Every structure is written in structure tokens, then in C-alpha cells.
Amino acid sequence: MNKIERLDWDSNFFGYEVGKIEIVNFDDFDINDFLEQTKSFRLTYIFSKLELKTTKLKLVDQKVILSQKIDDSKLVESEDDFFHSFDIKKHDYNQLKKLALESGVYSRYFIDNEFKKNEYQNLYSCWIENSVNKKLAFDIVIATRKEEILGFTTLTKKGNIADIGLVAVSNKHRGLGIGKKLIIESITRARNAKFKEIQVVTQLNNIAAIKLYKAANFKIKETINIYHLWNK
Numbered sequence: 001m002n003k004i005e006r007l008d009w010d011s012n013f014f015g016y017e018v019g020k021i022e023i024v025n026f027d028d029f030d031i032n033d034f035l036e037q038t039k040s041f042r043l044t045y046i047f048s049k050l051e052l053k054t055t056k057l058k059l060v061d062q063k064v065i066l067s068q069k070i071d072d073s074k075l076v077e078s079e080d081d082f083f084h085s086f087d088i089k090k091h092d093y094n095q096l097k098k099l100a101l102e103s104g105v106y107s108r109y110f111i112d113n114e115f116k117k118n119e120y121q122n123l124y125s126c127w128i129e130n131s132v133n134k135k136l137a138f139d140i141v142i143a144t145r146k147e148e149i150l151g152f153t154t155l156t157k158k159g160n161i162a163d164i165g166l167v168a169v170s171n172k173h174r175g176l177g178i179g180k181k182l183i184i185e186s187i188t189r190a191r192n193a194k195f196k197e198i199q200v201v202t203q204l205n206n207i208a209a210i211k212l213y214k215a216a217n218f219k220i221k222e223t224i225n226i227y228h229l230w231n232k
Contacts, residue, residue, distance in 0.1 A: 004037045004044060013126070014119055016042035023048040031056065038229055043114075046227040057227040060108035062204035066218035067161070070191045070198055083185050086140035086152065088132055095149040096142070100128035103168035106203040114230045127166065131156075137165065138193070141185050143178050151178045153186045155193075162190035164200040167209070183216045 002021055010018035019041040023029050031054060038044045046057060086096060101124050104110055109120040131137035137154040144150060151169035155162055164186050169179045183200075190198045202209040204223060 018043045020045040026050050042231055044229045048225050051225060057229055060112045060228050061226040063201060063224045063226055064204050065199060065201050065221045066213045067197060067199035067221045068218050070187060070196055082143055084142050084144060086142050097128055099152060099168040099170060100124050100166055103166050106206040108226060112228055139189055141182060143182055151182050153182050155186055162195040162198040179212050180216055
């Protein structure tokens, strides 16, 4: 059985010990050994493609990774008056941050009520801040009307793959096709940046998002179950 890995960034950011373990074969998973290891951590993430049938672990996410090869023939021309790269000198950062905080309502950091120190708000605030300052994202695509940001996506690089990170459309502008246009624009920009493949991650219970990505020609690549175990 693998040992639990201490996650330095998570531990430092949240202010308590956080660990992670990946379970590949449940036959090799010794729950008693595992529980002994977790004593060193306040929170342990357990990642597994298998369903772990034990009441000691809390299923908090079924992460779905969707991807596609970038095919020029499926893309459309950008609407130059509608899409922009976010520029903090020209665009409203507070609008962007508000949308970023709305984007993760299916996130395990939002769903798991054991997080009691504003972890979700702090994490997503950090995520969008580091996307704006280019530490994470190479582009933030925003859809605008006049000075209002209607929605946005972030584009990051993961190896040779472009990754759509945060995705959000404001509540009052949903149902107008803005989300799909943002995704197609993101694919176009990834193509222009010479990427041959693009992926996006969502949650299995986020049915609307999965429907949106499939409509933009993404296919499900894999699903990963994520469990949390907390020590009081």
C-alpha cells in the first residue's frame, strides 16, 4: 500500500496538515494501516478510479476529465467585439473575482462542510489572482457587453495540453449560449497557441457543464472518485 504524501502547498495555504494518497487496487488497501497513517494529517485526500466501499471515507467529488484533439475544421472565427483577454488596467477585477467565486459551487471545497476557515473562498480568490498575474494562466478569456463581464474561462498549460481551468457565466446571462461560445473561443486560442489537445475538468453531478462540454465536442477521458478523511 502506498504511503500518504504530504501536500506542502495545501498544508501551508490552509494552515493544517494535508495529505494525499492514490488507491489503484482496493485489494492492496489496508484500512487499518491507512487510518494509522492519517493520524499525522488533519485532512487526507483519497483519489481512486474505483469506488471505495467504506463508511470511514466521505465521497466529496467524482472528478470528470474531458478532452479533445483540436481540429481546425470544427472552429469558428472569434467575435472580436465580444471576447477579450482580461486586462486588469481595462477590466473590472471585482467582477471577475465575483464570477470566480461563483464558478466552484460544485467543488469539493464548497461541498465539504468540514471546511470551516473560508478555505473555498480563499482558494478560489488565490486561483483567480494567480491567473490574472500569469502565475497559473496564460490567458483569461472574458465575454463582455459594454463594461460588464458576462463570463470567463482561464487557460493554463499542463504539459503539452491546454487546460480550461475556471469557467463561469453570470447568473443573469445564463441560457444565452455564452458558455459554449466561451469554450469554443478557448479552443481557438489554444489552437493559436499551437496546442494539439485541450482538456477540462468538472464534476459528475454538474450535468449542465458536462452537457456543455460534450456539445463542444469534448469526450469523457476518465472519472476519478475523491474522498476526504478528517481527523478532529
